[in-house]
Amino acid sequence: MSLPALVEPAAELSVDEVRRYSRHLIIPDVGMTGQKRLKNAKVLVIGAGGLGSPALLYLAAAGVGTLGIAEFDEVDESNLQRQIIHGQSDVGRPKAVSAAESIAEANPLVNVVVHAERLDNDNVMRIFEGYDLIVDGTDNFATRYMVNDAAYFLGIPYVWGSIYRFDGQASVFAPTLVEGAPCYRCLYPEPPPPGMVPSCAEGGVLGVLCASIGSIQVNEAIKLLTGAGDPAIGKLVIYDALELEWRKLKVRKDPNCALCGENPTVTGLIDYETFCGAISEEAADAAAGSTISVTQLEGMLKEREEGTRDFVLIDVREPNEYEINKIPGAVLMPKGDFLNGSALEQLPSIDSGTQVVLHCKSGVRSAEVLAIVQGAGYDDAVHVGGGVVAWVNQIDPSQPSY
Ligand SMILES: [Zn+2]
Numbered sequence: 001m002s003l004p005a006l007v008e009p010a011a012e013l014s015v016d017e018v019r020r021y022s023r024h025l026i027i028p029d030v031g032m033t034g035q036k037r038l039k040n041a042k043v044l045v046i047g048a049g050g051l052g053s054p055a056l057l058y059l060a061a062a063g064v065g066t067l068g069i070a071e072f073d074e075v076d077e078s079n080l081q082r083q084i085i086h087g088q089s090d091v092g093r094p095k096a097v098s099a100a101e102s103i104a105e106a107n108p109l110v111n112v113v114v115h116a117e118r119l120d121n122d123n124v125m126r127i128f129e130g131y132d133l134i135v136d137g138t139d140n141f142a143t144r145y146m147v148n149d150a151a152y153f154l155g156i157p158y159v160w161g162s163i164y165r166f167d168g169q170a171s172v173f174a175p176t177l178v179e180g181a182p183c184y185r186c187l188y189p190e191p192p193p194p195g196m197v198p199s200c201a202e203g204g205v206l207g208v209l210c211a212s213i214g215s216i217q218v219n220e221a222i223k224l225l226t227g228a229g230d231p232a233i234g235k236l237v238i239y240d241a242l243e244l245e246w247r248k249l250k251v252r253k254d255p256n257c258a259l260c261g262e263n264p265t266v267t268g269l270i271d272y273e274t275f276c277g278a279i280s281e282e283a284a285d286a287a288a289g290s291t292i293s294v295t296q297l298e299g300m301l302k303e304r305e306e307g308t309r310d311f312v313l314i315d316v317r318e319p320n321e322y323e324i325n326k327i328p329g330a331v332l333m334p335k336g337d338f339l340n341g342s343a344l345e346q347l348p349s350i351d352s353g354t355q356v357v358l359h360c361k362s363g364v365r366s367a368e369v370l371a372i373v374q375g376a377g378y379d380d381a382v383h384v385g386g387g388v389v390a391w392v393n394q395i396d397p398s399q400p401s402y
Helices: 015-020 031-040 052-062 095-106 124-128 141-154 207-226 272-276 281-287 294-306 319-324 335-339 364-375 387-394
Strands: 042-046 066-070 111-115 133-136 158-164 167-173 235-240 245-250 311-315 355-359 382-384
Touching: 031 207, 042 052, 052 066, 052 095, 052 133, 052 207, 066 095, 095 111, 124 141, 133 141, 133 207, 141 158, 141 272, 158 207, 167 207, 207 235, 281 364, 294 311, 294 355, 294 387, 335 364, 355 364, 355 387, 364 382, 382 387
Parallel strands: 042 066, 042 133, 066 111, 133 158, 311 355, 355 382
Antiparallel strands: 158 167, 167 235, 235 245
């Protein structure tokens, strides 16, 4: 189903613009009018990371007149494998500033608006307001639900994308624009249980996958802005890079959707961190009073060397992560082995009095495992707050972070 263009055309294109966009102008579905619509368009891209990098560059090159960047983070070396809008000399600089500079180089005619703040309930409505379209490149569930809800309340359509390892998904959500069109909550009414779905930082992402999905998002954005073609409203695009397979599934509006359904229960912004539960209740209970700092761990490791203390330090990350950096003396037993019970058999017996100390990358997975280990009777088990990230930052900066 084609839709009317989201944006009215600008009055005219300058001679420079006609030269620059000539390959668009000769496409019948875009043409002079479509290009004038792009010039008049205001698009907000959330995140200048994996998806935001190609999205921002292609939206800028395409001649979108006003591009907003919502990004609070700084460029890290581990971003450069996929976040191609940033370069080596940008490491340590704000991503929003680095992205704005790359856009100015790609197309100086674009008006860039930088929102260098973390999106939250207090600012999201103010930041979104005035944009014609949003491109969501966020990488966490709490922000994703917040973007969905805020866009719905403001009546702004948005293009969503997500990436993980070799798998990507994309869709367009416009429930206020098209009757019967679903929102993100219709597709995913509830976030996955905390600890079940690893983030890109935990699970990894193929760099070029960002370009595959980011370019699909720009493709859909241009169609919506100009009215060309048939946007992916009510359709879920699924990409499997390993099989080189694209699939398109129908997504229906859920009449019971908490946001856009017949009897909505979400009628304003909610507490998204709690809704998505960064950490499960069991894990939070286990970690309360059973969390040690990396400095404490350093002291304990010295005592173990001197023979005055007995404990086993267990790293519950994945083998690939263990290869990148590690806390000396840690034994690798991935979280999955605790979930299926096989790791419990390898623990020292409860009677031996050997304490179990767990750590992961940042302390989320180790808290989940702590709940399992304490539940198995290891009452004095503890986990390391901040995990190996804190260890590298505070104790051993010679190791790489990721
Ligand atoms: Zn919905």
